[in-house]
Amino acid sequence: MRADAARNLDAVLRTGARLLAEDPSTSIATIATEAGVDRRTVYRRFATREALLAAVSETKLDSSERVLDEARLTEAPVPVALHRYVEGIIPVSREWPVDTRRMILDHPTASVRREKLSRRLDVFMRRAADEGFLRTDLPTGWARAVLDDLVDSAAHRFPDLKPPQAADLVVDTLLTGTGRR
Amino acid sequence: MRADAARNLDAVLRTGARLLAEDPSTSIATIATEAGVDRRTVYRRFATREALLAAVSETKLDSSERVLDEARLTEAPVPVALHRYVEGIIPVSREWPVDTRRMILDHPTASVRREKLSRRLDVFMRRAADEGFLRTDLPTGWARAVLDDLVDSAAHRFPDLKPPQAADLVVDTLLTGTGRR
């Protein structure tokens, strides 16, 4: 692929992610224009609208997978892995603000990838519980749900927080809450 | 308004809220069919698609307002008001799962109502902080964001939790987190 083509492709994917996050029904034409590219160029790369959505999702999944790998969720000590995961996933969530769940409802391979990532986090949270870092009197999956929420809030409702500070905040809140003791 | 008309209107609003939450671009025809009503009937009540979205939002705002009133956020003791708010807002969030923020982006009056509700909660959270129930070393608005997230998760990711139990869980998590101490 030629350099300019790669640049355009990247612009389309990023712009698409941004606009589709704001409005999931954004037209291809709008995305193309905003990306500084003709509508036709998008269609040359992506046969259909679905293909574009899938490509955006897959790109986000690529980044997410890398973060999970580098966090070493199964080997590193729980607090270290947790902190590293959050610090890594927050920029990903900001660069690719789309909800991959809705985006690829009927796209088998991408959905499977998404599921696998989710499972890895579930396993990690179970390990955290087993090793005594989490309360055991809460519903299964609750801590995981809270983690997802905190990451999302830190990423998008507090866009000025740098990833390391955001990670501190998320981990601290997850473990000890926001109440004064 | 005749009784059957009221029933139909209610069905359209509720069905609309449900389908639009799943897919914000659901067509009027789909909503009508699913509500057991002809497409034309919807158009008789709502001049435009926007009007329907606005009506759904306003209905949700009505319920939310009632919950805020009954929680007595400015008078009742903080823990009582907080618990009562969460217990009341969870059924509302389940019955009207739409995101009013996205739904009424350019609808002045509804947006203003939404803002006012949000402010009331902000004020309450500030009181909670002033009275020593919340940590003061966290970014402004963080506890509020966490509260919103927890309510949302309890309402939709744990649909089997009864409102009182959900409220216990949310308040407990908000104040003391999910970590073992």
Place this chain on the structure above:
DNA sequence: AGCAACTGTCACAGCAACGTGACAGTTGGG
């Protein structure tokens, strides 16, 4: 410099949803 890759543009057909008009038929409530 020159080839291959890439892009912009005019044009077109198809489709799905929106919103409206008119009218006959049904249903609720006094």
Place this chain on the structure above:
DNA sequence: CCCAACTGTCACGTTGCTGTGACAGTTGCT
């Protein structure tokens, strides 16, 4: 029971988005 309110249906024009064909022009790369 009967009027008024309400609904379903056939039909229609409009709009905006999707996806494609062909072709001339530009740009990266060797």
